[in-house]
Amino acid sequence: MSAQSRSVWQTALGAVAALAVGATVVMALFVVPADGGRDAFVRGTGQGDAYRLLFLHVPSAWLAYLAFGVTALASLLWLFPRTRALHWDLLAGASAELGVIFTGLTLALGSLWGKPIWGQWWAWDARLTTTAVLFFLYLGYLALRRVGGSPEQRAMRSSIAALIAFADVPIVHFSVSWWTTLHQDGSVFNAKMQIHIQDTSMQATLLLGVAAFTVLYAYLVLRRVQLLAVEEGLAERELEAAIAQRVAAAGARPREAVSI
Amino acid sequence: MTILSDALAVAGKDLRIEARSRVTLGQILPFGVLVLLLFAFALDPQSRLLPNVAPGLFWIAVLLAAVLAVSRSFAVESEHGARDALRLSGIDGASVFLGKAGAIVLELLALEVVLLIGTFGLYNVNVRGLEVLIPTAVAATCGIAATGTVYGILAAGLRVRETLVPLLVLPVTAPVLLGATRAFDDALTGSTGDAWPWVQLLVVFAAVYVTAGIVAFESLLEEA
Known part of the structure; x- marks a missing residue:
């Protein structure tokens, strides 16, 4: 594929991602009904509008796990001698970066959601705690990648x-x-936490959100891998230039000495 | 078995270095006890809280000391080209891993005995349920030492080693902290039956990372 047609495809992918994310936002905010009715939250029969965070929270959590899965797969492909190629390593790195960003987003959104529903920013829920540990696990991984x-x-x-x-x-x-099953008192998980995703528009919006974020991931990871490859090339060229400069300088010195 | 005898040789070397340099005994051990003391300051010794949270504080002290022990274990390899010597000695990577991890296990177990006496004395904890405490400590320590050794060689020779090792080791060992704390808590409160699932979890964790270390160490020793 020529560079030009590749960039056309990429722009198209980016446009699809932007459109899909935009459509998810419109669907989630304006089309789907509130959980249990408008004033459900006050009456205690449902989450009302608060549950709309679901359409961002679930796709970003899915994306985080997808990204870490891709990192593991790419790392495996690099370790396997017959498929060993440096672009797998770049893919692993790019995917982990996105994973960390979306894990962070998942945690932030979860906290925002938890405040009205659970009454606290942070509940020591199993999935929440696992995601937090995951965040630090891969933060360490990214730090390790940067050590030179x-x-x-x-x-x-x-x-x-x-x-x-x-x-x-x-x-x-x-x-x-x-x-958490040993320690959690049931009070945090009251009836308000249950969402009734029976409405077809809710299901469709959730699926759309997951699809939109997946396309977004594909676009971002592609661009990041390209950028990493360019950075690598630049570092190599700078190193060659520095070596050439040293060689030239070393060659020049004896002549100067002679002239003095 | 050459793997085991080589591992013993590597472990013996590390323990001899520690016996002579006294870094573990003179620095890491006091550090662990100091952490116990600082927790008591932070949590106000007047309250009844300390005996209840003692298992968690004990294992956090062990983890922090383990990070130091791992850094120390690879600091001795970074001087005088010791790592190249280790690589050229013809000893298999798996043996080097088992030896270095084994030495860390022994150091940490010694530390844990002292810390357990410390929690007994400082936190007013009634030490009982030794039939649970000992397997828990051994399994947890094997897991911590195995992960620590793998990450230690990953970070060995890097300028940022001291700051990188804690960031890598502590999140991975989070399940060990959870499991060992729960098992200790169950043992100390007398409900030993509840502790066994946690001990099993610790054994699985240790098995996974000991296997990972045996498989991966050769390439890490060569390439990293």
Whole structure:
């Protein structure tokens, strides 16, 4: 594929992502009905308008898990000798960056949602706690990616770290949900927490949101991988230029010495 | 078994260095006890809170000390080209991993004995249920040491090693902190039966990361 047609495809992908996210916003804010009716929240029969956060919260949580899954898969492909290529490492890095951003977004949205519904910004709910641990796990992974060394060294280090982190996710989830079932008093999870997604427009909006965020992820990860590849090329060129300069300087010095 | 005898040689080397340099004994051990003391300051010794939260405080102190022990374990390899020597010695990566992790396990277990006496003395905890406490401590310590050793070699030789190791090790070991705290709590309150599922979780965690270390260490030793 030529560079031009590739950029056309990319722009199209970006446009689809923007349109889909825009459509999700319109659907979630104006089309779907409030949970249990407008004044449901006051009457205690449902969440009212507060539940509309669902249409952002669930897609961003899905995206976070998708992104970390892609990071693990790309790391595996780099570790496997027959598929070893540096672009897998770039994909792993780009995907992890998006994963961390969307994990952060999920936590922020969850807190905003939790305040009216649970009455507190942060409940020690199993999924919430797992997501928080996940956030720090991959923050560490991103920090490890930035420590320098050759691209191959970075790829080896970070691919193993990615798999270690990924293996931890089910253990964290398991231990945390066990821990919360022992400790959680039922008061936090009252009837208000239940949302009744029976309305077809609600289901459609949720699906649209998930699809929109997935397209957005594909677009962002593509652009980020390209940017990382360009950055890598730039670093290499700078290194070559610096070496050439040193060689030239070393070659020049003896002649100066002779002239003195 | 050359793997095991090589591992013993590596562990023996690390423990001999510690016996002579006294860094673990003279710095990491006092640090752990100091953390226990600081928790007591923070939580007000007048209250009845301390005996109730003692298991969690104990394991946080162990984790913080473990981070130091891991950093120390790889600091000794970074001087005088010791890591290159280790690589050239012909010892398999799996043995190096088992040896270094094993040495950390022994150091941490010694630390835990002291800290347990510390919680007994400082937090007024009645130490009982040893038949649960000991397996919990061994399984949790194996898990902590295994993850710590893998991340230690990942970060070894980096300028940012001291700051990177805690950020990498502490989130991964979050399930260990949860599991070990719950199991200790159950043991100390006398409901030992509730503790066994947590001990099983700790054993699974340790098994996963010991396996990961055995598999991955050779490449990390070579490349990173």
